[in-house]
Amino acid sequence: MYGMVNKSVEDLITTQFGADKWELVKAKAGVTVESFISNESYPDAMTYGLIGAATEVLGLSVDEILFTFGEFWVLHTARLGYGELLSSAGRNLGEFLDYLPSFHTRVALIFPHLKPPSFECSDRQPDRVTMHYFSHRPGLSVFVRGLLSGVAKMYNTPAEITQTQFKDKGADHDEFLVRWEL
Ligand code: HEM
Incomplete structure (x- = not known):
């Protein structure tokens, strides 16, 4: 990386x-x-x-570190170093999550050898979305939960992030339900 x-x-x-x-x-x-x-x-x-x-x-624990690192990545590293890239990705949490599947395409303009994860959205409602996470790297789903939590905090939006499918328990990929206050 x-x-x-x-x-x-x-x-x-x-x-x-x-x-x-x-x-x-x-x-x-x-x-x-x-x-x-x-x-x-x-x-x-x-x-x-x-x-x-x-x-x-x-x-x-690994989970404690990965979750903390996910929040830190968004709220400190990305916000300080790539604030405009982040803020141009959405005016609120819902918009940001809608845009997340395309986000690393823009990151790859800065880092051409990026091997990014990929995201897809489904079941979008005004106050929730299911995020699908695909990666060739193992063991990072708790990092993703921390990242999503960091994004919600960045928008000062109380949100609940629940992992609903687990790749390491045999699912095709990891899945998260993100619900937030309107
Ligand atoms: C300005 C903000 C961001 C930048 C500059 C950025 C950049 C990067 C970089 C450089 C990597 C390492 C991959 C590599 O070197 O090949 C990475 C990995 C990753 N990024 Fe981002 N990222 C940003 C925001 C986000 C957000 C908001 C999310 C999700 C909510 C996210 C999800 C991930 C995940 C899960 C990985 C781990 C790699 C994997 O799963 O295969 N990133 N990102």
Whole structure:
């Protein structure tokens, strides 16, 4: 994945747990990179390794870290670095989710080697939508739940995000019901 993902993990851990903890995480993951370059590609295994090491160093579960990282990605990393891209994607949560299936096509203009996830919407109602998430990467559904929660917070919209289908339990893909207050 692009370096900005690892850099965001670094920002999350240093700001919320301290720089010393980040050094421990890197050491445990065997990562010797001094500073990640945002638009350079790194092996996915490095990102998974950092998350795994963080669970041990911080004493949190993988789900806790992935959910927190999802919210952090939207509310800090994306908002600070790509605020216009985010805000042009919708005037409210519903519009943003309608646009999400096309979103990474625009991200790929900035990061041409992006291997993005893909999203589809179905059963759209004024206050809800079912989001379908497809990826060749395993184990990231809780990250998606955190991302969706971050997007709802970005719009100051109370929302409930429930995973309704699980790829790791044999479903074709992961599915989430997102319901929000009108
Ligand atoms: C400005 C905002 C965003 C930027 C710049 C961005 C960029 C990226 C980048 C660089 C990756 C790593 C993939 C790679 O390097 O090949 C990624 C992965 C991912 N993005 Fe985004 N993204 C943004 C917003 C979002 C939002 C709002 C969602 C969903 C609500 C999302 C869902 C994901 C997921 C689930 C992955 C993990 C990869 C996978 O599942 O295969 N992203 N994104």
